[in-house]
Amino acid sequence: MNVINIALKELKVNLRDFRTFVFMLAFPIVLMLILGTALTNAFTSGATVGDMSLLYRNTASSPQLTQAWNEFSSVLEQQGVKLVAASASEDGKADVQDNQYSGYAEITDNGIRFYGSQRDSIESNIIQGMLSAFADRYNLAAAAMKENPTQAQTILAGASAQQSYVNESSLTAESQPGSMGYYAIAMTTMIAFYSVISGSNLIRGEKTRNTALRLSAAPVSKGSIFAGKVIGVTIVNFLCVVAVVLFSKFAYNADWGTHYPTLLLILFTEVLLAVSVGVGASYLFKGESSRSFVMIFTQIASFLGGAYFPVDPKGVMNVLSNISPMRWANEALTKIIYQGNLQAAWPALGLNIGVAAVFLIVAALFMRRQEAI
Amino acid sequence: MNALEIRGLTKKFGDFVAVDNMNLNVREGEIFGFLGANGAGKSTTINMISSLLRTTKGEIDLLGKNIAKNIKFAKMNIGIVPQDLAIYENMNAYENVSFFAGLYGLRGALLKERTEEALDFVGLGDKQKSFPKNFSGGMKRRLNIACAIAHRPKLIIMDEPTVGIDPQSRNYILQSVKKLNQMGSTIIYTSHYMEEVEEICTRIAIVDHGKIIAEGTKEQLKTIITDTKEIWVGVKAEGELPLDSLKQIQGVTSVRFEEGVIKIHSKTEVNNLNRIIQQLIRDQAEIRSVEEQAPNLETVFLTLTGRNLRD
Ligand SMILES: Nc1ncnc2c1ncn2[C@@H]1O[C@H](COP(=O)(O)OP(=O)(O)OP(=O)(O)O)[C@@H](O)[C@H]1O
Ligand SMILES: [Mg+2]
Numbered sequence: 001m002n003v004i005n006i007a008l009k010e011l012k013v014n015l016r017d018f019r020t021f022v023f024m025l026a027f028p029i030v031l032m033l034i035l036g037t038a039l040t041n042a043f044t045s046g047a048t049v050g051d052m053s054l055l056y057r058n059t060a061s062s063p064q065l066t067q068a069w070n071e072f073s074s075v076l077e078q079q080g081v082k083l084v085a086a087s088a089s090e091d092g093k094a095d096v097q098d099n100q101y102s103g104y105a106e107i108t109d110n111g112i113r114f115y116g117s118q119r120d121s122i123e124s125n126i127i128q129g130m131l132s133a134f135a136d137r138y139n140l141a142a143a144a145m146k147e148n149p150t151q152a153q154t155i156l157a158g159a160s161a162q163q164s165y166v167n168e169s170s171l172t173a174e175s176q177p178g179s180m181g182y183y184a185i186a187m188t189t190m191i192a193f194y195s196v197i198s199g200s201n202l203i204r205g206e207k208t209r210n211t212a213l214r215l216s217a218a219p220v221s222k223g224s225i226f227a228g229k230v231i232g233v234t235i236v237n238f239l240c241v242v243a244v245v246l247f248s249k250f251a252y253n254a255d256w257g258t259h260y261p262t263l264l265l266i267l268f269t270e271v272l273l274a275v276s277v278g279v280g281a282s283y284l285f286k287g288e289s290s291r292s293f294v295m296i297f298t299q300i301a302s303f304l305g306g307a308y309f310p311v312d313p314k315g316v317m318n319v320l321s322n323i324s325p326m327r328w329a330n331e332a333l334t335k336i337i338y339q340g341n342l343q344a345a346w347p348a349l350g351l352n353i354g355v356a357a358v359f360l361i362v363a364a365l366f367m368r369r370q371e372a373i
Numbered sequence: 374m375n376a377l378e379i380r381g382l383t384k385k386f387g388d389f390v391a392v393d394n395m396n397l398n399v400r401e402g403e404i405f406g407f408l409g410a411n412g413a414g415k416s417t418t419i420n421m422i423s424s425l426l427r428t429t430k431g432e433i434d435l436l437g438k439n440i441a442k443n444i445k446f447a448k449m450n451i452g453i454v455p456q457d458l459a460i461y462e463n464m465n466a467y468e469n470v471s472f473f474a475g476l477y478g479l480r481g482a483l484l485k486e487r488t489e490e491a492l493d494f495v496g497l498g499d500k501q502k503s504f505p506k507n508f509s510g511g512m513k514r515r516l517n518i519a520c521a522i523a524h525r526p527k528l529i530i531m532d533e534p535t536v537g538i539d540p541q542s543r544n545y546i547l548q549s550v551k552k553l554n555q556m557g558s559t560i561i562y563t564s565h566y567m568e569e570v571e572e573i574c575t576r577i578a579i580v581d582h583g584k585i586i587a588e589g590t591k592e593q594l595k596t597i598i599t600d601t602k603e604i605w606v607g608v609k610a611e612g613e614l615p616l617d618s619l620k621q622i623q624g625v626t627s628v629r630f631e632e633g634v635i636k637i638h639s640k641t642e643v644n645n646l647n648r649i650i651q652q653l654i655r656d657q658a659e660i661r662s663v664e665e666q667a668p669n670l671e672t673v674f675l676t677l678t679g680r681n682l683r684d
Contacts, residue, residue, distance in 0.1 A: 215476070217448060
């Protein structure tokens with residue numbers, strides 16, 4: 001009961017602290033905008049999508065295929081793809097090479113053949129993705145057609161109604177974060193890690209305010225005080241992290257994928273880890289040196305973790321960066337968001353919880369030895 | 374019964390002995406004054422009584438129970454007003470009191486009632502929703518007290534609760550202390566201000582170098598002093614005052630100047646009033662009044678410890 005009381009107090013005090021908001025919310029949000037837009041060029045694989053245009057020639061004789069294609073075409077157009085039917089004499093491949101279109105598709109009874117532009121590679125990739133989704137669906141429908149024509153209709157109708165081509169195409173294994181996507185993740189994990197600072201102030205704050213005296217004089221065990229404070233401050237910082245995620249999603253359209261429970265669990269454990277490191281540091285290093293340690297440590301970890309610039313995937317920096325908790329979190333989040341790889345959560349969760357436990361135990365042992373908290 | 378019984382209490386910080394084999398009894402219903410100069414060991418003693426510091430040696434009984442063996446009982450029955458403000462700036466007056474009272478197991482309607490009661494008691498009943506950052510020094514001190522009394526402790530320990538506040542708030546606090554006492558709490562009161570202690574305390578202990586060097590009612594303490602008198606000479610404060618030359622006069626033990634008054638301690642057996650006045654006239658001080666003070670606690674303190682209570 002006292003644990004809850006103390007945790008609630010911690011929430012109240014921190015949520016009313018103006019600095020929490022500037023530091024934990026405004027700071028990452030502004031940095032995301034600056035880095036995410038200023039450094040777009042650094043992320044060639046994720047450059048912004050330009051106009052998409054598709055030249056096509058439909059030579060199929062099957063009425064079902066033609067009907068399905070027509071439905072699909074309207075979906076494509078809704079998605080902003082300009083569709084142009086090739087005239088009889090036109091050489092579609094040459095037009096694409098001339099860069100007139102993002103791609104050229106031939107629809108035949110044997111399937112769809114697609115030629116993508118080398119230059120507009122992103123655009124042509126997207127169209128290709130949508131086309132292959134369409135082809136898969138059509139094949140499914142065609143197979144069903146032999147057995148049960150009405151079911152085939154539902155498959156095709158459902159596909160166009162839900163516009164599911166697009167979703168499927170954006171989930172190809174190759175997908176990579178763009179610059180905003182990258183910094184949305186990097187800033188979020190950085191700010192989660194900045195909870196180290198709250199952690200290092202957790203006990204020291206009570207001491208400088210002298211409220212440590214009152215807490216110690218009250219009939220409450222040190223363990224309850226400690227647990228309540230750690231829980232409270234972890235929740236506060238986690239709420240800030242969630243706010244940053246939501247803000248980047250809705251204001252900057254950052255891609256956070258669909259696996260929110262797993263993403264949030266990783267971020268939560270990262271906050272817990274950071275708070276624990278902070279609390280531990282405040283006992284291991286006395287006074288000012290703990291403050292310096294925390295500042296230096298967070299900066300190095302941010303830098304190595306790729307908060308400011310992506311870490312070169314080769315070389316010594318890459319090896320070094322593995323000691324940064326931000327790196328674990330960034331990797332896991334990227335794999336989950338862009339590849340739907342939920343397994344990638346395990347290493348990050350394990351490390352976060354393991355390191356947190358070590359630091360919490362160290363802090364608790366120190367606390368027990370001291371007279372007051 | 375004794376509210377508090379201290380036997381052989383000692384606290385060492387490394388080699389430094391902050392509290393030295395202290396023995397003390399505080400009876401139930403007393404307002405017990407704890408007088409001592411800076412560093413005398415008052416806060417250290419208080420912190421051991423309220424389980425904030427471990428004892429190096431010795432026993433402390435609260436209401437007949439050993440506090441080390443009955444730590445929960447001891448904590449429930451003690452309210453401590455720390456020397457330095459101990460409140461949360463980001464929580465309003467009500468939330469501060471209610472949070473701390475909650476740690477003593479108060480919940481729901483009772484918690485609300487006791488919180489309001491404590492705030493009313495210190496005169497902050499109409500400031501429940503205000504934040505300490507908008508409070509004057511005196512109001513913060515009063516909130517500091519409210520946080521210590523909402524759980525209705527049997528023993529309230531106040532460590533210099535009136536430091537640095539306006540006379541009005543000070544008066545309010547002194548009246549509250551008396552009222553708390555009338556309502557049944559035993560009080561240990563620490564202060565640097567002799568007048569406060571003289572006004573409200575039923576018994577007083579003088580602490581020096583971690584030891585109690587005198588203990589009793591103020592009347593009893595004053596009878597210790599039979600060999601020192603204090604002479605106050607009101608002067609118009611202009612230019613150099615001849616304090617050094619006054620110290621040369623036979624029998625004078627100390628001279629200080631405060632707010633237009635030269636305060637001279639002297640041995641009773643030497644009649645030196647004439648010489649003091651002659652010296653002042655010679656130094657062209659404009660004398661406005663001369664009076665011999667009845668012995669007071671300040672004199673007692675000075676005589677016993679050889680120093681002033683406040684530096
Ligand atoms: N944690 C500590 N470590 C070392 N020395 C300490 C510690 N706490 C107090 N002391 C020393 O013990 C002595 C008594 O300190 P204490 O705070 O009890 O004095 P006090 O009578 O309350 O003085 P004040 O009127 O200034 O509050 C001082 O010399 C102080 O420096
Ligand atoms: Mg003190």
